[in-house]
Amino acid sequence: MEKLQADIYQTFILKDNYLYFIKGLRITLIVTALALILGVVLGLLVAIVRSAHDQQPMNKRGLVLRVLNGICKVYLTVIRGTPMMVQLLIMWFVIWNTRATDGNLICCAVISFGINSGAYVAEIVRSGIMSIDKGQMEAGRSLGLNYVKTMRFIIIPQAFKNVLPALGNELITLLKETSIVTVIGLKDLTKGAMIVQANTYQAFVPFFGIAIMYLALVMLLTWLLGKMERRLRQSDIR
Amino acid sequence: MIYVKDLSKSFGNNQVISHIDTHIEPGEKVVIVGPSGSGKSTFLRCLNLLEEPSSGTITFDGEEVTSPNTDINKVRQHMGMVFQHFNLFANLTVKKNIMLAPVQLKLMTKEQAEEEAMRLLKLVNLEDKADVYPIQLSGGQKQRIAIVRSLAMNPKVMLFDEPTSALDPEMVGEVLELMKQLARDGMTMVVVTHEMGFAREVGTRVVFMDEGVIKEENTPQEFFEHPKDPRLQDFLSKIL
Numbered sequence: 001m002e003k004l005q006a007d008i009y010q011t012f013i014l015k016d017n018y019l020y021f022i023k024g025l026r027i028t029l030i031v032t033a034l035a036l037i038l039g040v041v042l043g044l045l046v047a048i049v050r051s052a053h054d055q056q057p058m059n060k061r062g063l064v065l066r067v068l069n070g071i072c073k074v075y076l077t078v079i080r081g082t083p084m085m086v087q088l089l090i091m092w093f094v095i096w097n098t099r100a101t102d103g104n105l106i107c108c109a110v111i112s113f114g115i116n117s118g119a120y121v122a123e124i125v126r127s128g129i130m131s132i133d134k135g136q137m138e139a140g141r142s143l144g145l146n147y148v149k150t151m152r153f154i155i156i157p158q159a160f161k162n163v164l165p166a167l168g169n170e171l172i173t174l175l176k177e178t179s180i181v182t183v184i185g186l187k188d189l190t191k192g193a194m195i196v197q198a199n200t201y202q203a204f205v206p207f208f209g210i211a212i213m214y215l216a217l218v219m220l221l222t223w224l225l226g227k228m229e230r231r232l233r234q235s236d237i238r
Numbered sequence: 239m240i241y242v243k244d245l246s247k248s249f250g251n252n253q254v255i256s257h258i259d260t261h262i263e264p265g266e267k268v269v270i271v272g273p274s275g276s277g278k279s280t281f282l283r284c285l286n287l288l289e290e291p292s293s294g295t296i297t298f299d300g301e302e303v304t305s306p307n308t309d310i311n312k313v314r315q316h317m318g319m320v321f322q323h324f325n326l327f328a329n330l331t332v333k334k335n336i337m338l339a340p341v342q343l344k345l346m347t348k349e350q351a352e353e354e355a356m357r358l359l360k361l362v363n364l365e366d367k368a369d370v371y372p373i374q375l376s377g378g379q380k381q382r383i384a385i386v387r388s389l390a391m392n393p394k395v396m397l398f399d400e401p402t403s404a405l406d407p408e409m410v411g412e413v414l415e416l417m418k419q420l421a422r423d424g425m426t427m428v429v430v431t432h433e434m435g436f437a438r439e440v441g442t443r444v445v446f447m448d449e450g451v452i453k454e455e456n457t458p459q460e461f462f463e464h465p466k467d468p469r470l471q472d473f474l475s476k477i478l
Contacts, residue, residue, distance in 0.1 A: 057290065138288055139325035139384075143339035143391060144315035153338060157329045235329050235371040 004205075011205040017196050024192030025213065027102075031109045031188065032175045038114025039174070040167075043121025046072045048151065050122065051129040055137075072122070079119035085180050088112045092184040105186040109178070117174050124166045128159030161232040168225035172218050179214075189213060239264045239395060239426060240285060245294035247280055254280045255450045257294070262395070267427045269441035269458075271434070273473060277450040278430045282397050285428065286310075286317045299394065315343060318388030322400040324380040326372035326387070332359070333368040336387045351390070358386035362416060378409030382416050389420075396420065398429040434478060438462055446470045 012018045053061060053069040061069075079087070091112040098104055132155050140150030160167075179190040187195070193206040200206075240262040247255040255277045262268055270278045283289040285296060287303060287310050296303040303313050327335050336355040340346040346354060359365040362382045372380055381401055388396060398417065402410045414436050421427060421440045431437065437444050437458060444461040446454045446469075454467040462478070465471045 060290070133323075133325075135321055135323050135325035136327060139319075139321065139327065140339075141311075142286060142288060142314055142317075142319035142321075143388070144311045144313075144343055145339055146311050149342055153342065154327050154329065161329070236373060237371075238374055 007202050007205045010200050011196055011202055011209065014200070017199070020187075020192035020196050021189065021209070021213070024187055024189035027106065027181075027187060028175070028178050028189040031106060031113060031178045031181065031186075032171075034110040035113035035117055035174060035178070036171055038110065039117030039121050039170075042114065042118030043125055044156075046075065046118065046122035047125035047129060050126050052147070054130070076119050076122060079116055080123075084113075084116050084177055085183060087116055088180060088184060100185055102186070105181070105184060108184065109181045109186055113174060113178060117170060120170050120173075121167065124163050124170060125159060127166075128163035129155055131162055132158050161229075161235075164225065164229050164232065168221070168229075171225075172221060175217060175221070176214060239266075239299060240428075241295075241297040242285075243295045243297075245281070245284060245296065246292050247277075247284055247289060248292050253450060255284070255291075258450075258452055260445070260452065260455075262426065262428060264394075264426055265424055265442075267421050267429070267440050267442045268445060269437040269443070270428065270430045270445045270447055271432065271437060271473075272447035272453075276447045278447045279399055281447065282399050282428060282430050285397060286314050286319055288319070315339075315345075315391055316394045318385075318391060318393035318396040320381070320384050320388060320396065320398045320401045322403050324372075324377070324384045324404070326375075326380055326384055328372055331369050331371055332364070332375070332383055335372070335383065336390045339387075340390050345391070354390055358389055359383075362386055376409060377405045378412045381405065381409075381413045385413075385416055385420070395426040395428065398427065398431065400430050400432070402431065402433055432477075434462070446473070448473075 010017075012021070049065070049068045049072050053065050056065065088109070092105075092108050096104065096108045136154050136158065137150055140154045141147070145153075178188060181188050182191045182194065185191075189210050193210045196206045197203050242258055242260045242262075245255060245258040246253065258281060270282065272278050280289055284291045285298075285303075287296075291304060294304070298313060298317070301308060301313065303310070326332075327338065330338060333352065333355045336358060337348070337351040340351045340354065341348055356365060356368065359368055362385075364379060364383060367375060367379065367383075372383075375383070385396075385401075401417070402413050405413065410433070414433065417427070417429070417436070418440055427440075429436070429441075439458075441458045443455055444458050445452055446461070446465075446467065448469050454461070454465065454470050462474065465474055
């Protein structure tokens with residue numbers, strides 16, 4: 001017991017080591033939040049293009065829509081078909097290829113994770129859009145609302161509510177997956193623990209420490225998502 | 239009001255409607271009956287282009303609906319449609335269901351639309367349901383609200399696609415009653431239905447469709463008492 005106390009002291013208090021964790025946590029949260037926003041925006045756009053294309057009868061698909069759909073399909077295939085870590089390495093060492101400042105690293109991480117997450121969000125949202133009864137779109141259109149307005153006011157809100165659990169899952173995955181930014185040298189929460197471990201020769205406390213922190217974050221997110229889900233379920237209560 | 243010329247529609251190799259010509263005049267109540275699969279719903283859905291006709295033209299109020307240059311959204315504002323499965327917007331309350339289109343299409347301000355929604359809800363005795371979601375309503379209530387949702391757009395014609403087919407028998411009456419009231423108020427109506435009583439009572443013209451063509455059309459009295467087409471005679475003998 002005393003040994004554990006000493007280890008905790010060494011890991012967190014000595015030489016202000018706790019700063020590694022706090023700064024790391026900050027970076028993890030920033031990357032997750034910004035990548036989430038980018039991912040949802042990208043995913044929504046791709047999902048709308050894909051489902052607009054699939055719901056249109058063959059002969060009515062315009063050239064623009066067909067080209068956009070093609071681009072989206074390539075995007076989905078490539079992003080979902082390659083490992084996140086490889087995408088990150090390519091983005092940083094091949095495409096970015098500049099000085100390793102924190103700002104640069106964070107930007108690169110946000111864009112990589114955003115693009116990656118967008119592919120998964122796109123398929124989640126598309127499944128949501130496809131699950132809405134055709135009659136909802138027809139009713140909107142029959143009143144004279146155009147496609148975009150019907151999507152925006154009728155289809156997307158219902159689709160979003162239906163896929164919220166799956167989106168929450170994606171968010172949790174994203175939060176945990178950001179730990180691989182260590183490979184490009186961004187000092188996130190995981191990197192912080194690795195640095196402390198290297199300095200103190202202690203592995204148990206730092207790694208279990210961050211495991212608990214990730215877990216706590218995920219539990220917090222789950223709770224928040226649950227609350228949001230209950231609020232959106234209002235229209236389902238008989 | 240609506241001129242249909244040589245209208246055909248096929249899904250793949252399956253021709254559902256072939257070469258229909260007809261004219262719907264203002265104030266008319268046209269009731270379309272026929273066996274299932276006869277193309278009557280498809281015909282109705284072609285009128286506001288929910289189904290794209292394969293060939294032929296439809297002209298509504300002097301404007302060719304089927305022309306690619308026509309803004310179909312504008313046309314649809316004047317053609318109300320009521321569906322078999324109501325299709326109320328599940329994510330909106332009853333009042334917002336009615337308000338959405340007039341407000342979004344900038345035909346009314348929010349206040350005007352709200353006032354109009356409440357007036358229409360009073361008309362169907364459902365003003366107490368203004369703030370509930372569609373899932374909490376019975377089928378008959380949903381369909382009555384679907385009808386007034388269309389009415390909020392002040393349509394020149396109303397299309398009904400089997401409006402009572404998905405209802406419990408005891409709810410059919412309240413929906414038909416509202417439709418009769420509309421008819422009395424002079425609304426032009428095109429109704430696809432299996433309710434022969436309604437056809438007889440409200441229709442000014444009854445149309446029998448079978449295998450994608452209009453086999454017979456006549457006044458209700460002639461239609462039901464002296465059917466000429468053998469397929470219609472057979473059809474009527476089975477359902478009356």
